[in-house]
Amino acid sequence: MKHVIPYLVLASLTLGQQLFGAIGCTLSNPAEDLKFLYPEMTSFKEELNEFPRLKDGSSLFKGLKARLGSDLDSIYETYETPYTVYIVFKGSAKIGIVHGVNVPGKGGVIQVFLSMDPATAQIKSFFFQRLESPAARQLRTKEFRAQFTGLTLGDFYKHDYYAAVEPAAKADRVAAIKPPALEATGLPDYQASLRGVRKNLILLDCFVFGGRFEPFFERALQAAGKAKVGKD
Amino acid sequence: MNQAMKTDPFILRRYFALAIKNLRRRLVRTSLTIAGVALAVTVAVSLGGFMLGYRGAIDRSINMLGFQVMIMAKGCPYEAATMMLKGGTGLLYLPSDTYDKVKSDPEIESITPIFVGVAQKQGSGIRDDAGATNFSVISGIEVLSYKVMKPWIALKSGPGYDGGRWFEADSKTDVVLGFEAAEYEQRKVGDSFYASIAPAGKPEPVMHEFKVVGVLERTGTQDDGTVFMPIDVAREYFGRPAQLTILGIKLKQFNAVKMREFETRWLKLPEVQVVGLQQVKNTLVSLVATAQTMIAAVAVIAIIVALIGVINTILMSVYERTAEIGIMKALGARRGSIFQLIWLETVIICLIGALTGSILAVVGSSLVERAIRSIADFGVSGSIVSITPQVIMYAVSGAVALGFFGGLYPAWRASSMRPVGAISKGV
Numbered sequence: 020m021k022h023v024i025p026y027l028v029l030a031s032l033t034l035g036q037q038l039f040g041a042i043g044c045t046l047s048n049p050a051e052d053l054k055f056l057y058p059e060m061t062s063f064k065e066e067l068n069e070f071p072r073l074k075d076g077s078s079l080f081k082g083l084k085a086r087l088g089s090d091l092d093s094i095y096e097t098y099e100t101p102y103t104v105y106i107v108f109k110g111s112a113k114i115g116i117v118h119g120v121n122v123p124g125k126g127g128v129i130q131v132f133l134s135m136d137p138a139t140a141q142i143k144s145f146f147f148q149r150l151e152s153p154a155a156r157q158l159r160t161k162e163f164r165a166q167f168t169g170l171t172l173g174d175f176y177k178h179d180y181y182a183a184v185e186p187a188a189k190a191d192r193v194a195a196i197k198p199p200a201l202e203a204t205g206l207p208d209y210q211a212s213l214r215g216v217r218k219n220l221i222l223l224d225c226f227v228f229g230g231r232f233e234p235f236f237e238r239a240l241q242a243a244g245k246a247k248v249g250k251d
Numbered sequence: 252m253n254q255a256m257k258t259d260p261f262i263l264r265r266y267f268a269l270a271i272k273n274l275r276r277r278l279v280r281t282s283l284t285i286a287g288v289a290l291a292v293t294v295a296v297s298l299g300g301f302m303l304g305y306r307g308a309i310d311r312s313i314n315m316l317g318f319q320v321m322i323m324a325k326g327c328p329y330e331a332a333t334m335m336l337k338g339g340t341g342l343l344y345l346p347s348d349t350y351d352k353v354k355s356d357p358e359i360e361s362i363t364p365i366f367v368g369v370a371q372k373q374g375s376g377i378r379d380d381a382g383a384t385n386f387s388v389i390s391g392i393e394v395l396s397y398k399v400m401k402p403w404i405a406l407k408s409g410p411g412y413d414g415g416r417w418f419e420a421d422s423k424t425d426v427v428l429g430f431e432a433a434e435y436e437q438r439k440v441g442d443s444f445y446a447s448i449a450p451a452g453k454p455e456p457v458m459h460e461f462k463v464v465g466v467l468e469r470t471g472t473q474d475d476g477t478v479f480m481p482i483d484v485a486r487e488y489f490g491r492p493a494q495l496t497i498l499g500i501k502l503k504q505f506n507a508v509k510m511r512e513f514e515t516r517w518l519k520l521p522e523v524q525v526v527g528l529q530q531v532k533n534t535l536v537s538l539v540a541t542a543q544t545m546i547a548a549v550a551v552i553a554i555i556v557a558l559i560g561v562i563n564t565i566l567m568s569v570y571e572r573t574a575e576i577g578i579m580k581a582l583g584a585r586r587g588s589i590f591q592l593i594w595l596e597t598v599i600i601c602l603i604g605a606l607t608g609s610i611l612a613v614v615g616s617s618l619v620e621r622a623i624r625s626i627a628d629f630g631v632s633g634s635i636v637s638i639t640p641q642v643i644m645y646a647v648s649g650a651v652a653l654g655f656f657g658g659l660y661p662a663w664r665a666s667s668m669r670p671v672g673a674i675s676k677g678v
Binding site: 042046047052055056092093094095121123125126127128132146147148149150151152153155204 | 372373377378385410411434435436437438439442443444445446447458460
């Protein structure tokens with residue numbers, strides 16, 4: 020047997036490694052990770068969501084770009100990308116929703132996860148699963164991440180609204196987020212992280228919360244339109 | 252029978268028609284017996300396809316490595332196991348002058364030095380205390396000799412990948428990513444790529460920013476998950492300027508004798524081991540062969556059970572038709588004719604069962620493959636179940652041959668009946 024081990028190990032090194040799956044974003048150890056986030060959890064369910072399988076998937080995907088306010092990566096943020104939503108239960112009661120997204124960072128992919136209150140659609144916690152960045156240490160701090168607790172997608176849409184009609188409004192909770200002390204090399208990953216949170220919330224609103232925050236988006240859109248006309 | 256055929260050239264067809272008619276009398280029983288045979292043949296064909304497909308997949312994967320022989324540091328595989336299982340960085344390295352010594356060997360057709368290092372990814376879990384559980388495998392290579400060894404390696408083109416190129420030998424900032432490394436990190440040509448590399452003897456990794464200058468087409472090998480950079484640069488960043496990990500070698504003539512000679516020549520170096528990929532292949536095949544033998548045992552049991560079912564069905568049929576057989580004999584049917592008729596019925600059941608089973612195996616091969624892969628990762632890419640016409644031919648021939656043997660006893664019992672006794676017993 021001893022003679023076999025080197026060859027077996029060598030073979031596993033030299034032969035093809037297990038293929039990476041489709042470019043989705045899943046928890047590395049769902050049972051362990053969810054228990055860490057929700058110690059009272061008794062069970063959880065995974066739901067796979069894909070735009071092609073949704074009714075009006077095509078128009079929802081087109082809407083994602085508008086709601087995100089930035090372009091989607093043509094290779095890695097595609098119509099076919101699968102999204103896994105974890106629903107956490109205590110007994111039969113739904114106590115949490117966890118969802119992650121990939122966003123391209125400056126030097127590698129960033130995996131942004133949110134755990135959500137299923138009733139209010141507020142962020143309970145925000146965390147990174149993968150983050151390779153000169154700013155990783157600062158972005159991973161509890162203090163920075165805690166600023167997102169309690170925010171909803173509505174707050175991000177309100178931020179767009181305030182940006183158009185009343186910049187620096189005190190009610191703008193997103194504008195109030197203080198970035199950690201970063202060097203210039205870390206800034207792109209900070210921005211990518213914010214984009215990841217927003218993208219995550221938009222997708223959750225689409226897959227789980229039934230477009231609850233759409234009125235906020237419409238309002239922000241109108242405000243931005245008016246502001247543009249005013250400027251012209 | 253020859254005499255009978257001379258007098259009636261359609262005798263075989265008549266036997267066949269009669270046998271079919273007899274089988275159709277108890278359609279449910281016949282169908283269930285055929286289903287039993289079909290199931291056993293499905294298992295046998297799937298297993299045969301797996302054995303063949305797995306060997307083929309290993310062959311393909313080994314061939315895609317490009318080289319037939321590797322020279323590496325002694326104990327390297329154990330260290331590699333540590334690296335893979337524990338996340339350590341304890342690969343063993345060869346002195347780089349091994350390359351200079353070995354490359355002059357007259358039996359070598361081509362040789363390429365490879366330096367392998369492991370770059371830890373920063374915390375890759377959701378917890379604050381998440382350790383580094385993800386790694387990037389970094390290969391320092393000499394592009395020219397590497398491409399000679401693996402001529403199929405090509406740079407990906409298309410949106411996001413156009414303009415891809417290999418790095419210059421002295422470029423400290425350029426990397427080429429394997430297909431899956433790029434996909435996993437969501438990188439395109441022109442993007443930055445961060446890698447945290449701990450130099451030998453230093454506790455803290457240093458983050459380097461590279462530029463992705465090319466992405467490789469998928470090869471189905473470990474290259475897909477690898478980050479490539481110039482060998483000297485990799486050695487410098489890993490703090491091992493005079494070391495390398497593997498020498499990949501292609502011999503002018505590759506056979507057991509030449510391999511042994513080559514091994515003998517270079518094992519004189521105290522710190523190296525020479526590993527032929529044929530050995531790796533044989534070891535892999537022999538390991539899986541144990542599992543395959545166990546599955547084969549199950550298949551054999553299934554076949555035996557099916558055969559017993561066939562014999563039982565035909566025997567029951569013979570007993571039910573005792574009077575009929577007695578009448579046939581009384582009317583002049585010869586012992587040989589009765590024997591052939593019953594024998595033919597057995598063979599027909601086995602033949603139909605074998606054909607049905609083969610069709611089921613072909614149709615369900617993708618399901619079988621998925622099931623096998625869900626049980627274990629076999630470490631090879633491509634299909635591991637390959638059902639060829641030969642496999643089907645062997646399975647069908649085997650089933651028919653078993654039918655021949657299985658039909659002997661019922662046919663003998665039927666043909667041995669005495670007409671009067673059979674008629675009185677059967678009435």
